[in-house]
Amino acid sequence: MPFIQANIKKEIEEKRKDDSEFREAWDESRAEYELIEKMIMLRKEENITQKELAKLSGKRQQTISKIERKETVPTITAFNNLLNALGYELKIVKKQ
Template sequence: MPFVEVNVKREIEKRRQNNEQFKKEWDESRAEYRLIGEMISLRKQENITQKELAKLTGKTQQTISKIERRESIPTITAFNKLLNVLGYELKIVKRQ
């Protein structure tokens, strides 16, 4: 059986249009992905390895890796601690 090429973005958009529950969950997950992506960028910008970040936060390197691979979503407390160690803070800002 030959491989079938799938346009993932198009398939996700179809599901978002046809399934309100999927749309809601997908859209909410984007915020988590974006925040974790920003945290990864900040860690790299500060030249801190996963191992160093783990040591500074009392976590394991494996935990940091799972968070960065989006296999584990940290609590707000844990995420805030990661940001604090990197020298940043989490703020809530009203959408425009």
């Protein structure tokens, strides 16, 4: 039996249209995912490994790995700690 190809983006959009609870949860998770993706990008741009970031931040490498694989959502304090260790800070700006 051949694999069935799925269009995940299309399926998510359909689910968002039909299920307001799913839509709310999905939309809320996007901001978290985007922040984590940005942190990963910054870590790589700075040529810092997860192990090095763990040493700089006082976190365990396994914890950083779980955050980057989106298996756990860090608290704001933990996320801010990781950003500080990378030499960055979290700011709040008004949407345009």
